[in-house]
Amino acid sequence: MKFFAAALSLAAVLVPQVAAHYRWTSLIVNGTTTTAYQYVKPYTNINSPVTDVSSTGFTCNIGASSAPGIAWAKAGSVIGFASDIPISHPGVINVYMAKVPSGQTAASFTGTGNVWFKVSQLSAVTNGGTSITFPADSITSYTFTIPSKLAPGDYLVRIEHIALHGASTFGGAQFYIHVFGTGTSNPTSLVNIPGVYTGNEPGILINIYWPIPPTYTQPGPAVWA
16 A cells, blocks of 8 residues: 555554443544544444453454554654543553554554554553552543654554453453554564463552552563654
8 A cells, every 4th residue: 555755554453341431432643533433443342341361352352343444644743542431440551553564454454463562651650569550540542652763654553451450360451452553663572462461461460459569560562662
């Protein structure tokens, strides 16, 4: 697919929420919050988060289909996601991108393979065991800057909010995922999704209530600068 120099074409994927919970439904691009699912892959998992980190539905959500449209954004510009209601569970945010292989488009690529790299995160705030807080609480949107050195091409962008209110037992963390589908650089430290987590990571299998964690370790790889 054609693209302008220093531009990306993007498609998005989303993981939903339980009833009365939040869903990442819209892309924020070029200063505008787009309509729900205009650039976000629709899915069939309407009312539940994804809790099985080994599931094929962990990549772009369960039953995800092609995104209706593909957005365009320059490397170095600010993009993001908006939710339908404020985030209602304590937890953290990770954002991943994946370059679409030659011969496919951001609308059709399913995100399989060792293709994902982290571009942004919003972690917990701790102070040695006295308290733990989550800056993502009650927000309705999250924005970040596309790395300015990123090579031109088609990309998927995937956001996840990891709800930790039930994370003291294995499989208790809830993932609310959304995928939306320039420089000269291509990341080399790539991960599979599913495969990036086992579910036993200290930032996923954690009791955030008692004893209060003195520190918090963000799940996944380091952010690609």
